[in-house]
Amino acid sequence: MSSKTRVIIVGSKGRMGEALLRLAKADPALELVGGVDRDDDLNTFVDRCDVLIEFAHHSVTPTLLDLAVARGKSLVIGTTGHTADERAKIQAAALKVPIVFAPNYSVGVNVLFYLTQLAAETLGGAFDEEVIEMHHHHKLDAPSGTARRLGEILAQAAGGTYEELVRHGRAGDVGARPRKEIGMHALRGGDVVGDHTVVFAAPGERIELTHKAASRDTFATGALRAAAWLRAQKPGLYSMQDVLGLGKK
Numbered sequence: 239m240s241s242k243t244r245v246i247i248v249g250s251k252g253r254m255g256e257a258l259l260r261l262a263k264a265d266p267a268l269e270l271v272g273g274v275d276r277d278d279d280l281n282t283f284v285d286r287c288d289v290l291i292e293f294a295h296h297s298v299t300p301t302l303l304d305l306a307v308a309r310g311k312s313l314v315i316g317t318t319g320h321t322a323d324e325r326a327k328i329q330a331a332a333l334k335v336p337i338v339f340a341p342n343y344s345v346g347v348n349v350l351f352y353l354t355q356l357a358a359e360t361l362g363g364a365f366d367e368e369v370i371e372m373h374h375h376h377k378l379d380a381p382s383g384t385a386r387r388l389g390e391i392l393a394q395a396a397g398g399t400y401e402e403l404v405r406h407g408r409a410g411d412v413g414a415r416p417r418k419e420i421g422m423h424a425l426r427g428g429d430v431v432g433d434h435t436v437v438f439a440a441p442g443e444r445i446e447l448t449h450k451a452a453s454r455d456t457f458a459t460g461a462l463r464a465a466a467w468l469r470a471q472k473p474g475l476y477s478m479q480d481v482l483g484l485g486k487k
């Protein structure tokens with residue numbers, strides 16, 4: 239077995255794919271086997287890799303999961319916007335192969351997840367909570383996977399689920415804000431790589447936790463770190479917080 243983790247990038251011609259190819263080539267812990275995009279046949283060389291790294295489109299993930307399970311390959315999933323069925327399929331595949339599935343591979347955002355949970359638990363429902371995200375105008379899904387995860391963390395701390403508590407935007411005669419509602423707002427424009435803010439607002443004071451990504455390299459570096467880490471793991475579904483050894487939040 240090679241000392242380097244052999245990786246294939248799925249979605250290699252995309253914005254993230256370009257960063258992953260460039261950084262994987264320069265990473266001494268990795269051997270870049272190659273990249274595939276739409277119309278390429280992954281079947282012909284999938285056996286030459288240890289880990290598949292996917293940043294493509296959510297509709298690609300189910301086929302990739304079948305291939306990973308059939309060939310015994312580990313998977314780093316960076317793609318966002320999955321349906322409930324696709325998420326269930328990721329969980330089922332993780333019983334058979336190791337998978338890291340993270341809405342955001344940056345170290346800073348994973349600290350934001352941690353701080354958001356801490357703030358939500360400490361403030362104990364006394365503050366109104368809103369999530370605001372902004373991304374470039376090419377982004378296909380909304381809200382971002384990261385904003386969704388922030389919503390899940392806030393909902394869980396309030397004793398509910400994302401589906402029960404999150405409200406997407408407001409328009410018209412909406413009435414006063416319900417106590418436990420979690421507002422979710424997606425802004426799109428320009429070349430913004432990814433901004434996320436969690437607002438905790440009470441009468442007389444407000445806390446805002448903000449993370450701003452200025453380069454896709456921050457996500458790509460984290461995903462490559464996850465790939466090298468994943469090679470030594472047993473089948474299971476892992477988060478970036480597992481990779482970083484942060485407390486599970």
Ligand code: NAD
Nearest residue numbers: 249251252253254275276293294316317318341342343457
């Ligand atoms: P992009 O549109 O620039 O690139 C996607 C690429 O996937 C394209 O080149 C497209 O041709 C390719 N693709 C589509 N169908 C394919 C198929 N069947 N097989 C192989 N390739 C296929 O998008 P992007 O900005 O690079 O983002 C890709 C995904 O990664 C999105 O879901 C985005 O939200 C997500 N993302 C996640 C993180 C994170 O940290 N988890 C960070 C940034 C982006």
